Amino acid sequence: xxxxxxxxxxxxxxxxxxxxxxxxxxxxxxxxxxxxxxxxxxxxxxxxxxxxxxxxxxxxxxxxxxxxxxxxxxxxxxxxxxxxxxxxxxxxxxxxxxxxxxxxxxxxxxxxxxxxxxxxxxxxxxxxxxxxxxxxxxxxxxxxxxxxxxxxxxxxxxxxxxxxxxxxxxxxxxxxxxxxxxxxxxxxxxxxxxxxxxxxxxxxxxxxxxxxxxxxxxxxxxxxxxxxxxxxxxxxxxxxxxxxxxxxxxxxxxxxxxxxxxxxxxxxxxxxxxxxxxxxxxxxxxxxxxxxxxxxxxx
Numbered sequence: 609x610x611x612x613x614x615x616x617x618x619x620x621x622x623x624x625x626x627x628x629x630x631x632x633x634x635x636x637x638x639x640x641x642x643x644x645x646x647x648x649x650x651x652x653x654x655x656x657x658x659x660x661x662x663x664x665x666x667x668x669x670x671x672x673x674x675x676x677x678x679x680x681x682x683x684x685x686x687x688x689x690x691x692x693x694x695x696x697x698x699x700x701x702x703x704x705x706x707x708x709x710x711x712x713x714x715x716x717x718x719x720x721x722x723x724x725x726x727x728x729x730x731x732x733x734x735x736x737x738x739x740x741x742x743x744x745x746x747x748x749x750x751x752x753x754x755x756x757x758x759x760x761x762x763x764x765x766x767x768x769x770x771x772x773x774x775x776x777x778x779x780x781x782x783x784x785x786x787x788x789x790x791x792x793x794x795x796x797x798x799x800x801x802x803x804x805x806x807x808x809x810x811x812x813x814x815x816x817x818x819x820x821x822x823x824x825x826x827x828x829x830x831x832x833x834x835x836x837x838x839x840x841x842x843x844x845x846x847x848x849x850x851x852x853x854x855x856x857x858x859x860x861x862x863x864x865x866x867x868x869x870x871x872x873x874x875x876x877x878x879x880x881x882x883x884x885x886x887x888x889x890x891x892x893x894x895x896x897x898x899x900x901x902x903x904x905x906x907x
Contacts, residue, residue: 610634611817612669614660614698615679615716616653617644619776620769623810624677625653631814636669638680660694663701670705675712675817678702679763681743689740696744703750708757712817717747717762719802719829719876720869727832730764730825730880747825754823761820763813766829767874770897771806778894780866782843782903791844792854792862797837799873802829805891815885826881830889833875842898847905 611628615621616637628635629652636654639645645655658665660680670676678699682691699715706713723732737745750760768778785791804812809828816826837851844851859867881887892900 609674609817610636610672611675611677612636612638612656612673613677613679614638614666615681617647618679619774620716620765620806620809621679622647623806624679624813626651627810627814628817629653636673638666638669660698663697666698667701667705670702673711675714676702676706677714677813677817679716681716692742692744693739694744695746696739696749699744699746699749703753703756703758703760706758707753710757710759712759712761713750713753714761714763714813714816714820715746715750717743717764717825719764719766719827720872720874726875728827728874728876730827751823751825759822761816761822762825763816764825764827764876765809766802766804766831766876767869767872768801768803768894769806769809769828770803770894770902771891772897772900772902774806774897774902777866777869778839778843778898779903781839781863781870782847782905784863784866785840785843785847785849786905788862789849791840791847791849791851793837793840793851794854794859794863794867794871795856797835797840797853799836799871800833800875801836801839801872802827802832802874802876803834803894804828804830804889805893805897808887808889808891812881812885812887815887819885821884824884826885827876827878828881829876829878830891831893832877834894836870839894842895843903846898846901846903
């Protein structure tokens with residue numbers, strides 16, 4: 609299968625690209641720079657020059673593909689609303705290009721913002737609609753095309769997709785702990801985050817391309833509910849720092865932009881995903897990666 613992958617040179621996307629190539633797929637990755645294009649070509653993938661803002665480029669690559677895996681997102685927290693609008697426009701253009709073809713369109717989404725009182729399941733919808741909502745309402749937009757001749761699948765990734773070299777949320781929390789001399793959590797720290805190892809996430813994406821039905825939501829979570837105070841304790845133990853609660857009213861000053869995410873309760877379940885895809889996470893746990901030095905700070 610010829611698969612167009614946006615975000616193909618990113619943290620998750622590069623692992624997905626490797627997984628697809630290993631299993632015989634042809635990959636064409638969206639490349640914004642010569643460096644990204646060279647990295648893709650070095651591993652045997654094709655490079656399609658463009659960006660999420662270049663809708664005509666996205667459409668041409670989509671038209672030439674048997675399937676699309678959309679993993680890119682503008683992680684610009686200084687203009688998060690603008691990033692959402694860009695996401696909405698890009699997703700809509702690709703979906704309109706696929707309309708009536710029955711081709712797969714797999715979309716990166718998230719497991720942030722669970723259901724009060726219980727874990728988020730694959731049957732639960734999210735309340736985000738329209739370009740001005742979280743991530744531009746792209747999950748609901750994509751799934752609506754299941755009735756328009758597309759096989760859309762929402763790939764809901766855990767808050768932390770971890771592994772050696774991970775530049776994401778856990779790396780940010782580790783730097784903040786080192787700067788403050790304490791590994792903090794917000795309030796009583798009982799709110800939970802899901803986690804998944806990068807290799808497991810990539811394998812789930814490849815299986816979803818093969819097996820996930822139209823309109824489904826797949827949960828990339830190897831660990832469903834890690835209390836944030838335990839995450840802080842693991843970081844503190846690795847850095848040799850104490851762990852302490854940060855009052856909710858002080859969280860923004862202490863954690864900066866990540867405070868809103870670290871304060872979320874995002875407990876989930878991935879039981880349906882395992883059943884539908886035959887997927888069993890086998891990679892290291894988040895705490896094993898932290899202890900092994902995945903988030904070692906530069907000297």
